[in-house]
């Protein structure tokens with residue numbers, strides 16, 4: 669456990685939320701099919717507008733052709749450390765409602781974000797770290813997985829059991845050893861009425 673990543677919060681935030689952080693150093697330990705499906709099911713229990721569940725996931729375990737394809741789509745800054753991830757999940761937003769006329773769902777990306785957050789928290793309870801990345805070539809990934817224009821691959825999530833920061837090369841090692849920070853609560857509350 670990289671305890672430097674567990675923040676001191678201003679208010680009594682739940683341990684599960686404090687314990688989630690975006691690791692880059694992953695151990696060789698595998699994540700099983702059952703565990704990956706558990707993590708994806710957790711994502712599916714997120715709330716969504718009209719319960720439309722506007723999400724789909726590409727799941728790839730290390731050692732598979734899909735894993736290598738996804739890894740090949742990542743930006744250079746994400747490739748060195750993700751090669752040790754145990755799995756990738758690509759979170760895909762379904763842009764249209766499935767109901768009559770297939771109208772645009774303006775909340776699809778928002779709701780996929782909720783699903784991703786739920787996924788990350790489930791993984792955290794299992795001792796698994798998820799690291800969300802937008803740094804990938806979207807068109808390349810679309811092409812490799814035959815994704816049409818009705819969907820949008822939003823992020824790739826690298827999953828794995830966290831390992832020692834010392835195993836990383838720079839600049840990733842330094843980032844792994846950096847404490848996490850957030851804006852103070854009073855800076856993000858823009859209006860608060862309490863009498």
Ligand SMILES: Cc1cc2nc3c(=O)[nH]c(=O)nc-3n(C[C@H](O)[C@H](O)[C@H](O)COP(=O)(O)O)c2cc1C
Pocket residue numbers: 688689690691746799800801802803804823848
């Ligand atoms: C939409 C999104 C895109 C991100 N893209 C990347 C990325 O391409 N590479 C990376 O190393 N981290 C990426 N991150 C991780 C953030 O840098 C990280 O969540 C943030 O610094 C806060 O750290 P924490 O998750 O440990 O609290 C991304 C996170 C999100 C939500």
